[in-house]
Amino acid sequence: MNLGWRMVRKLRIVNARNGAFFNARFFSDSTTQLPLASVTVDPWDSEGPFKPLHVMNPTRLAFIRSTLCRHFGKDPNCAKPFEGLNIVDVGCGGGILSEPLARMGATVTGVDAVDKNIKIACLHAGSDPETSTIEYCCTTAEKLVEEQRRFDAVIEHVADPAEFCKSLAALTVEGGANVVSTINRSMRAYATAIVAAEYILRWLPKGTHEWSSFLTPEELVLILQRSSIDVKEMAGFVYNPLTGRWSLSDDIGVNFIAFGTKNTQ
Amino acid sequence: MALACSLAHLPLTKHLKVAIIDSNPALGKRNCINKEDPPDPRVSTVTPATISFFKDIGAWQYIQQHRHAYFDKMQVWDYTGLGYTRYNARDVNKEVLGCVVENKVLHSSLLSCIEFTSDIHLGAYKLDWCNAADSDVDDTFINTDFRKTIYPSKVTSMALLPSSSSMGVDSTLSTTALFTKGRLAKLELSDGKSLYAKLVVGADGGKSRVRELAGFKTTGWSYSQNAVICTVEHTEENRCAWQRFLPAGPIALLPIGDRFSNIVWTMNPKESSDCKTMNEDEFVKTVNHALDYGYGSHPKSSSSGGRDMFSWLRGDVAISADECFEVPPKVIKLASDRMVFPLSLKHANDYVSKRVVLIGDAAHTVHPLAGQGVNLGFEDSHALSRVIAEGVAVGSDIGEVSLLRKYEAERKPANIAMMALLEVFQRAYSVDFGPLNILRAAAFNGAHYISPLKKSIISYASGEKKMPLPLPFFS
Numbered sequence: 001m002n003l004g005w006r007m008v009r010k011l012r013i014v015n016a017r018n019g020a021f022f023n024a025r026f027f028s029d030s031t032t033q034l035p036l037a038s039v040t041v042d043p044w045d046s047e048g049p050f051k052p053l054h055v056m057n058p059t060r061l062a063f064i065r066s067t068l069c070r071h072f073g074k075d076p077n078c079a080k081p082f083e084g085l086n087i088v089d090v091g092c093g094g095g096i097l098s099e100p101l102a103r104m105g106a107t108v109t110g111v112d113a114v115d116k117n118i119k120i121a122c123l124h125a126g127s128d129p130e131t132s133t134i135e136y137c138c139t140t141a142e143k144l145v146e147e148q149r150r151f152d153a154v155i156e157h158v159a160d161p162a163e164f165c166k167s168l169a170a171l172t173v174e175g176g177a178n179v180v181s182t183i184n185r186s187m188r189a190y191a192t193a194i195v196a197a198e199y200i201l202r203w204l205p206k207g208t209h210e211w212s213s214f215l216t217p218e219e220l221v222l223i224l225q226r227s228s229i230d231v232k233e234m235a236g237f238v239y240n241p242l243t244g245r246w247s248l249s250d251d252i253g254v255n256f257i258a259f260g261t262k263n264t265q
Numbered sequence: 266m267a268l269a270c271s272l273a274h275l276p277l278t279k280h281l282k283v284a285i286i287d288s289n290p291a292l293g294k295r296n297c298i299n300k301e302d303p304p305d306p307r308v309s310t311v312t313p314a315t316i317s318f319f320k321d322i323g324a325w326q327y328i329q330q331h332r333h334a335y336f337d338k339m340q341v342w343d344y345t346g347l348g349y350t351r352y353n354a355r356d357v358n359k360e361v362l363g364c365v366v367e368n369k370v371l372h373s374s375l376l377s378c379i380e381f382t383s384d385i386h387l388g389a390y391k392l393d394w395c396n397a398a399d400s401d402v403d404d405t406f407i408n409t410d411f412r413k414t415i416y417p418s419k420v421t422s423m424a425l426l427p428s429s430s431s432m433g434v435d436s437t438l439s440t441t442a443l444f445t446k447g448r449l450a451k452l453e454l455s456d457g458k459s460l461y462a463k464l465v466v467g468a469d470g471g472k473s474r475v476r477e478l479a480g481f482k483t484t485g486w487s488y489s490q491n492a493v494i495c496t497v498e499h500t501e502e503n504r505c506a507w508q509r510f511l512p513a514g515p516i517a518l519l520p521i522g523d524r525f526s527n528i529v530w531t532m533n534p535k536e537s538s539d540c541k542t543m544n545e546d547e548f549v550k551t552v553n554h555a556l557d558y559g560y561g562s563h564p565k566s567s568s569s570g571g572r573d574m575f576s577w578l579r580g581d582v583a584i585s586a587d588e589c590f591e592v593p594p595k596v597i598k599l600a601s602d603r604m605v606f607p608l609s610l611k612h613a614n615d616y617v618s619k620r621v622v623l624i625g626d627a628a629h630t631v632h633p634l635a636g637q638g639v640n641l642g643f644e645d646s647h648a649l650s651r652v653i654a655e656g657v658a659v660g661s662d663i664g665e666v667s668l669l670r671k672y673e674a675e676r677k678p679a680n681i682a683m684m685a686l687l688e689v690f691q692r693a694y695s696v697d698f699g700p701l702n703i704l705r706a707a708a709f710n711g712a713h714y715i716s717p718l719k720k721s722i723i724s725y726a727s728g729e730k731k732m733p734l735p736l737p738f739f740s
Contacts, residue, residue: 057659103657127448
């Protein structure tokens with residue numbers, strides 16, 4: 001099992017370098033690899049295939065808001081607490097996370113390896129003065145590192161964060177913040193994220209997730225630590241089928257989000 | 266307007282630009298309320314929940330400067346003389362059961378509150394959102410940024426384009442460009458001005474123009490009943506709210522301060538036109554008749570018998586269970602014009618769509634028998650302002666349907682529950698049928714003597730509890 005997982009990871013490195021991020025759709029906003037790739041899918045259609053992401057978005061933003069406000073000493077009761085912060089959204093897709101961050105006052109850079117995503121994101125953000133300042137680039141985290149770009153906070157949401165952690169750390173200024181949201185490699189996650197979400201509820205296209213590429217929270221903490229990022233806070237997302245809403249909880253058994261800060265060396 | 270105050274008060278939303286579109290001439294006039302005048306017949310009974318909402322948004326202090334009347338007792342009975350219920354605020358350890366305030370006082374207090382919290386800018390053209398609201402005349406108000414703007418006008422048209430899918434990046438961000446991209450709604454006003462807003466709030470009453478323009482469907486029917494309202498005078502001050510169910514509908518006598526009371530009398534259309542045309546003396550006589558011996562005798566104050574009957578029910582006896590039936594104070598004089606309104610029930614099937622949301626009477630018009638309509642509306646405002654603040658906190662576009670649905674999910678079930686309950690009451694009393702009369706009497710006695718039931722009814726009617734139906738045996 002473990003061996004197989006590593007092999008898949010190796011394969012993925014190649015893919016990532018080629019500029020295509022696979023299997024990341026549940027968390028990443030990337031539109032690659034939808035089964036009907038020829039049909040134009042609007043990631044901004046909140047009733048469309050990206051609905052789960054839209055529903056979950058406020059919850060992950062609430063986590064990001066509270067952790068970043070605390071870390072950077074910003075007033076959480078203000079409408080634009082992120083004013084003055086440089087944030088990069090890695091795997092931004094259509095900009096579903098980038099736009100709210102910009103409305104919260106941040107100077108946002110959104111990167112995605114898929115050119116079409118960047119086009120959609122630019123077009124959508126451009127139609128609101130509050131979000132038209134977002135800088136979207138069709139590039140990868142690695143390329144940003146090569147360009148020596150640095151950010152106060154790096155936010156990433158992919159199903160296979162292992163390979164990105166290094167780049168994420170390199171993009172962060174010392175004392176800066178990292179937020180990673182992903183899916184646990186637990187049986188429960190297998191049952192909910194793959195069996196329930198893809199096969200039973202049909203929220204997501206089959207094959208969206210590859211279970212073996214998921215990380216457990218412990219693994220994520222270790223990997224981030226190796227890249228000199230200390231994980232300070234972690235929270236789980238739980239779905240309430242009655243209200244149809246997600247909320248933050250201590251249960252990190254399925255979907256979880258981690259906040260870490262980069263060590264000053 | 267309560268929404269505008271509430272938004273101005275919340276730290277996360279106070280930056281929003283709000284325009285209030287309201288053609289009500291009262292908006293232009295300041296301090297038009299003369300304390301010497303007898304009270305206006307258009308009054309509202311606000312519940313403790315609404316009072317605390319007003320205190321939170323800083324509007325209650327303005328109400329206290331004007332005429333308002335708290336009441337701590339209430340008596341409900343029916344014409345058959347079989348039963349009665351008295352409620353006392355002390356049953357639930359409260360000071361008051363509610364407060365009767367003239368609508369114009371509510372209106373001007375909210376206006377003062379808005380003026381105090383903001384500098385008024387006239388003629389701003391672009392808004393974060395827009396609120397069309399109303400008291401009970403057909404007027405519409407706006408919202409501005411707490412930089413607020415008030416437009417004394419009416420909405421004539423509203424347009425909203427679907428999100429643009431046209432490719433090709435258009436770099437202009439003019440208001441019209443945003444409108445054509447579906448990121449703003451456009452309102453045209455009767456005075457020829459145009460406004461663009463991220464969110465339009467329809468608070469323009471039962472005949473909501475915003476609801477109609479946005480194409481919301483409604484469900485409802487009209488009761489073949491009219492309400493006659495007026496102000497009357499007694500020889501002494503009234504401190505209790507009275508309601509008697511008569512064959513044609515309930516009559517309520519509400520204290521409004523000094524020696525005045527307000528009458529809300531529901532009856533069939535023919536009777537109501539008679540009531541409006543008969544001379545004053547005759548009308549006063551009819552009112553006294555309706556509040557006292559008319560249609561049937563007084564219920565017996567069998568405080569001991571009734572109590573014994575229900576003594577097997579657990580729970581300490583509420584204070585008011587010992588109170589005897591009382592006869593409401595005599596009306597000596599009519600102190601205002603008599604006004605007649607047709608009654609209807611109307612509920613919007615949806616409260617929200619993209620960039621449009623309905624609150625208050627625009628979303629739901631209810632039977633006035635328990636004075637709940639205005640309170641439901643304030644609860645809507647409260648809920649919507651909280652939802653908007655939550656949206657701002659996480660950087661949402663405040664006109665997004667997914668955000669607004671949270672408001673709908675919170676308020677729709679609550680409003681429907683209240684409407685259903687009022688409907689049951691309305692129907693239960695519109696039939697004069699022997700066995701039903703006895704059942705009603707049993708319900709009255711139950712509500713009077715069974716203390717947990719009584720407490721939970723008071724809490725629900727005060728807007729503090731979600732469901733009226735109480736589990737008396739488990740409480």
